[in-house]
């Protein structure tokens with residue numbers, strides 16, 4: 001299990017504060033509620049979340065045994081539009097898992113990290129109205145929940161412990177933090193977008209685009225330099241999808 005001192009021993013950049021909570025509804029909520037007090041560079045970690053949140057109002061199951069943390073940083077508004085922090089974070093998490101666990105992960109546009117075809121990690125970046133601060137929330141399944149994953153997600157979720165014997169969670173949190181902070185505050189994705197594309201496992205796959213209440217068949221054919229997903233519909237028309245209100249589901 002991670003400790004504040006161990007995390008700090010791996011941190012390369014200046015860090016403002018590390019707050020470890022036993023239990024909270026959501027580290028992103030905690031960061032939002034305390035955003036005035038939390039300086040850029042703060043890290044909020046919870047051993048368990050009772051109301052973990054994902055994109056599009058979904059919940060993120062967060063029992064004890066996983067890593068749930070939020071990084072508070074600032075984002076240069078001229079470069080930080082839309083999904084840039086999410087793209088940088090996804091690449092940062094993949095690199096960290098590779099460094100700390102020797103495992104190569106894939107990215108499911110826009111914010112999910114997969115390992116061997118199953119979801120291992122979710123990312124939720126949220127902007128605030130205070131001094132350009134943004135909140136980067138990351139949830140990584142380290143161990144399976146005591147009673148296993150729930151029926152709804154047991155076929156689509158995985159945990160690191162299913163793939164490696166021992167995990168230094170302090171190092172993993174710190175390396176993710178270091179990787180993200182290298183790109184803050186500009187979050188210019190030029191330097192990582194090629195890696196994001198290479199790690200993407202939706203390109204050339206048949207997918208469903210979930211837009212409002214609609215589920216539309218399409219094929220993912222690329223990712224633009226701004227991180228949008230380019231899809232082609234059965235009538236051959238193409239569209240660049242901005243991540244806002246959309247998510248994709250593999251059509252398999």
Ligand code: BTN
Nearest residue numbers: 026052053054055122123137139
């Ligand atoms: C998703 O799967 O759509 C994103 C999940 C993001 C989960 C992390 S865990 C830490 C932070 N706190 C939250 O409530 N959500 C993020």
